[in-house]
Amino acid sequence: MNEFIEQFLIESRELIEQATDDLLTLEGKPDDAERLDNAFRAFHTLKGAAGIVDFDAMARALHAAEDVLASVRAGDEAVTPELISDCLTCLDQVAQWLDAMQADGQPPADADAAAEALVKRFHRTAAPVVAPDARATPDWVEALVAQHRLGEASVALRYAPEPDAFLRGQDPLSLLAAVPNLLALELDESEAWPPLGELDPFRCRLVFLALAACTATEARQAVHPANGHFAIHGIASQDPRAGDLSLTARHLVEAQLQLLGGASQEGLAGRMASAARVAVNVLQYSARGGEVGAVERALARSLEVGSPDGLAEAIRGVLEGVSEVHATTLSDSVMVERAPVEAAARTLRVDVERIDALVILTGELLVAKNALGHASARAQVGMDLAELAAMLKDQHAVLQRLVDELQRSVLNIRVLQMRYVFHRFPRLVREMVVSLGKPAHLVTEGDETEADKVIVESLFEPLLHVLRNALDHGVESPAARAAAGKPAAATITLRARRQNDNVVVEVEDDGAGVDVARVREVAAQRGVASNEALAEMSDAEATDLIFSAGFSTAAEVTNLSGRGIGMDAVRTAIERLGGRATVESRAGEGTTVRFLLPFAVLMSRVLTVEAGGQLFGIPLEAIRETVRVRRSEIKPIGAAQAFVWRNRTVPLIDLEDALGARSMPSTSHEASVVVATAAGQLGGLRVDKLGERLEVMLKPLVGLLTGMPAIAGTTLLGDGRVLLVLDLQELLQ
Amino acid sequence: MTVRLRNDGVIELVGVCGSEDAEALLRHLCARPTSDVDWRGCDGAHTAVVQVLVAAAVRPLGTPANKFLAEMVAPLLERD
Numbered sequence: 001m002n003e004f005i006e007q008f009l010i011e012s013r014e015l016i017e018q019a020t021d022d023l024l025t026l027e028g029k030p031d032d033a034e035r036l037d038n039a040f041r042a043f044h045t046l047k048g049a050a051g052i053v054d055f056d057a058m059a060r061a062l063h064a065a066e067d068v069l070a071s072v073r074a075g076d077e078a079v080t081p082e083l084i085s086d087c088l089t090c091l092d093q094v095a096q097w098l099d100a101m102q103a104d105g106q107p108p109a110d111a112d113a114a115a116e117a118l119v120k121r122f123h124r125t126a127a128p129v130v131a132p133d134a135r136a137t138p139d140w141v142e143a144l145v146a147q148h149r150l151g152e153a154s155v156a157l158r159y160a161p162e163p164d165a166f167l168r169g170q171d172p173l174s175l176l177a178a179v180p181n182l183l184a185l186e187l188d189e190s191e192a193w194p195p196l197g198e199l200d201p202f203r204c205r206l207v208f209l210a211l212a213a214c215t216a217t218e219a220r221q222a223v224h225p226a227n228g229h230f231a232i233h234g235i236a237s238q239d240p241r242a243g244d245l246s247l248t249a250r251h252l253v254e255a256q257l258q259l260l261g262g263a264s265q266e267g268l269a270g271r272m273a274s275a276a277r278v279a280v281n282v283l284q285y286s287a288r289g290g291e292v293g294a295v296e297r298a299l300a301r302s303l304e305v306g307s308p309d310g311l312a313e314a315i316r317g318v319l320e321g322v323s324e325v326h327a328t329t330l331s332d333s334v335m336v337e338r339a340p341v342e343a344a345a346r347t348l349r350v351d352v353e354r355i356d357a358l359v360i361l362t363g364e365l366l367v368a369k370n371a372l373g374h375a376s377a378r379a380q381v382g383m384d385l386a387e388l389a390a391m392l393k394d395q396h397a398v399l400q401r402l403v404d405e406l407q408r409s410v411l412n413i414r415v416l417q418m419r420y421v422f423h424r425f426p427r428l429v430r431e432m433v434v435s436l437g438k439p440a441h442l443v444t445e446g447d448e449t450e451a452d453k454v455i456v457e458s459l460f461e462p463l464l465h466v467l468r469n470a471l472d473h474g475v476e477s478p479a480a481r482a483a484a485g486k487p488a489a490a491t492i493t494l495r496a497r498r499q500n501d502n503v504v505v506e507v508e509d510d511g512a513g514v515d516v517a518r519v520r521e522v523a524a525q526r527g528v529a530s531n532e533a534l535a536e537m538s539d540a541e542a543t544d545l546i547f548s549a550g551f552s553t554a555a556e557v558t559n560l561s562g563r564g565i566g567m568d569a570v571r572t573a574i575e576r577l578g579g580r581a582t583v584e585s586r587a588g589e590g591t592t593v594r595f596l597l598p599f600a601v602l603m604s605r606v607l608t609v610e611a612g613g614q615l616f617g618i619p620l621e622a623i624r625e626t627v628r629v630r631r632s633e634i635k636p637i638g639a640a641q642a643f644v645w646r647n648r649t650v651p652l653i654d655l656e657d658a659l660g661a662r663s664m665p666s667t668s669h670e671a672s673v674v675v676a677t678a679a680g681q682l683g684g685l686r687v688d689k690l691g692e693r694l695e696v697m698l699k700p701l702v703g704l705l706t707g708m709p710a711i712a713g714t715t716l717l718g719d720g721r722v723l724l725v726l727d728l729q730e731l732l733q
Numbered sequence: 734m735t736v737r738l739r740n741d742g743v744i745e746l747v748g749v750c751g752s753e754d755a756e757a758l759l760r761h762l763c764a765r766p767t768s769d770v771d772w773r774g775c776d777g778a779h780t781a782v783v784q785v786l787v788a789a790a791v792r793p794l795g796t797p798a799n800k801f802l803a804e805m806v807a808p809l810l811e812r813d
Contacts, residue, residue: 166752166781173780177801185805193788196763201755206784 057115474511608691
């Protein structure tokens, strides 16, 4: 993809993010002129960017949105939820196009229909501006129409260029000349001209009025590079819809299909070229220039294979295109469905300072390398061993410091702010609120908290699920809230903060809290825990059962939560990131779901163990204890084994067997066991030997190793051996 | 130079007249307010040039070569 497009994508995404934020704030505070201006500017800039990369459909859609925002600014229209929804839908569509562009490196060819649907949507919203409504027709339009009596005129436009238009290199007449089928041009001479001697030839004082037989969209497109004030009015009952083929055009296109239908191969190439040319002309005439590319591509393919079928299909598409346009409706709920599969951030924006730090480090590493070269040269000529050892030790210390620093710097580059994932939620919560009918607002805190890119990106789904749950199950109905003396609108707080080497992310609601009695009941019903176990559980332990597999079932599927994924999926996702998910409930006051996550996902502290002659690493955060268990204390239970640890029966897994390493009969009467937890499961791993604690940088499995079960990643040890780090979650389940 | 003063005192617009020609045209018109302007050889005129013609209430001679000027702009200058 070219750099230009890449930059366009980055900037456009930022603008979408900013505009979404502004629109959502605006909805709550319709009088916030600054936010309105910001949103307007964002749309305007996005439109400009679309123009630069020749993405016409996107520019058209944004232009329509911009017009609506402009009339809000002018006070002609009020900020309504529908208006905000329309603007957000437009941004959603643009985001989809950007994703498509990301994949193909060029604007999607099929964007026109969606753009048209958006434009229609906005024109409906902006009815007073463009509708052919007699009552809204200003005097100048009536005067213009009366003066010219041009039956075929469909739009009237008034264009007052900015006074400095000439200085900006604009030529307003040439823009008007580009309006398709311009029928008449007039000057609005409401102001008298100054004496010729006082005229400033570089200040534009002209105001133009024009009539044209084209659509409002076409007129808008022709003049949209200009600054200044524009008004475009449809003229009653004659405004042809953009995209519709006239009857003549339709006959013409159908005739081309017949032309292609002939069985003879004779002159086929010529017939195909001519049919395509007619179709292209018709498209251009009907303001559907965006579909030209499809026809041209089909022609190229058909010429290549020597069969007209592909081209005929494309031309048939031209005929049917209209119905497609009408069938395209943009659903407001699209976002909720699509969001979870949204792709990860593709680019990182890195602070220059961080790069500079790396450059300096590189310099220092070079010095250290040279010093080592010097040491090896001295060693070659027979240096005193003790002296050499001292020298190497010094160099090692220097390298150690530099490498530590390098590692820290590199990890710092991989960080993203929580904002990246948080900013998507206000929009989604707004939609959930609408569909659930429970008023609530989302407060985010600690947007600027940083964590590793992978962690931040992976938080979207778990957080979305927790937020859904909070709204669906946590927050009471408005009536219940009123009875409890709470404000009608619930507050859901999404909060992130740094805590030493960890990042804490919380979702807190001010709802009723978890109904522990109900949890116990459901857990018993669904066999999550036995009645005896349940009876012994404290309330906190019972509350934690909401994270158990099988606790939430499809039986309670609502529109929002419970799509077959329960809170157990949330816990699993968080643990996969090396974190922990907990819940804290205060009856009547609210619930807090808390994720404790590592700052950097790549760094792992492991304990090395040996089993079957092979070295493995076990993530330290999962290890509860290492114990020695007498063989006699290991009891077979069915095909499995178990032992008692702190009065609990813990299943024992023989690491050799589990990983298929070659087993050697052990002679020792004691076994080393690592007691570990993962995904809420406690288990013991029997190993041959315990090793040391190491801090390692984990590399994900690649190539042939990817399929290996129960291995999270690999790392190289100082002596060159490969250490396989275990994925306990997989191993214990 | 696309704005010329002919020996017979007629101001002539030739070729494509850019925005910078507006000033020259204005200078000529200020010097001889009753001059005729001949735009038959004009292939295009920037809005700034047209504005000077409008402000000076000039009715140029003949039909310009450029279609847009002839069909759309000329009528603007033919009214009082």
